Amino acid sequence: MAGQITLTQEIVEAGVLQTDRLRLLTQEVVESDVLQTDRLRMLFQLVVEVDGDNWGFGTGRILSGQFV
């Protein structure tokens, strides 16, 4: 009798390309450092008051509420 062949193991190792796995990107956050100085400056009114004397009415003397 011919000798019996006993196959105790057969393994095929497949080279699994791990790089083929799907990339599941569930979140990407970019946090920006907000420049507070970028706030809008809103200018509502600009007035220049001028304090002077002898405004063309002599000495600036007041009589009855009016310069004379």
Place this chain on the structure above:
Amino acid sequence: MSRLFTAGAEAGTTDVWTAIWGATVSTVQKRTGAYSFYLSAGDYSTKFLWATDPTVLYFRFGIRPTGFYGGWRVILLLENAGAGQCYLGADVTGTLSVYRVGSGTPLATAVHPLAVNAWQCVEWYIKIGTGTDGETTLKIDGATEILETGLNTQGSGIAGARGFGLGYILWGGYSQAGYYDDIAVNDNAGAVNNSWIGRGGIYPVFPEGVGAYTDLHAFGHANPWDCISEVPPDDADYVYDDTVDQKSVYAMSALVPTTGTIACINVIMRAKLDAAGTGNIARLIRSNGVDSQGADVGLDTSPKTIQENIETDPSGGGAWTIARVNALEAGAVVR
């Protein structure tokens, strides 16, 4: 510093004061320009604080009383801790006296009373001092009514005055009832505006045309100067920008007076940020091709009134002239 305060009410707002209690602006009466400040009979008053504690002060203001109730503090000087120092008070006849706070006895009394329903120009010199170091002089329409030395004018343990109030209530009672206009205060420091102010008045000039810098954007009107020239201030239209160092200046209207001397100009701005955060603004004026930029002022989301006295022309450093004011360009820098 020499000019401490300038207010002709020409911005049409009481926001030029550090604090007010019931005071308003009025176009019913005005000594010069279009507006005055009004205090009705009652506990109505204003306060302005500066940054120093001078002991010598010169006041000039127009006053138009509407009635005399007695016990008025027409002007009260406040020391740094907020207590009263001395004041110019009016009795039921309209006669002005100088008082030290804490003493009901006048230190000196005017010869003639103020008139009701007429503008009068009051000039007051006060030196705050203890013992016999205090002095005071009062003029009404140029006529000397009080001239005293050797007085104790310091009611507080703290020397000097950090500010003043109109119609200020110290112990209760009535405030001044009437109109104030053309208010100016000098101390005795510096090379200019260091003495009597003179019986002049305060006129406004407003943005009305394009200037040398045009960065800031308009909202509400096609022309940016139309957004910032309204009186009283209206926050519905404005100029805006968010890039540091961008700037605009605007050609200003001409002064009503065509002759005279100029002691000081006062630039008044109202500004805020559009959202919470940090951002500054600085006033900018341009005279005869020379720029003068003010200090950075921090803003927040509530409108802030910013004002600065500019006592000399940045071009040449001499006194302002009517021609230079008429050629002035004023605006702001984003900072």
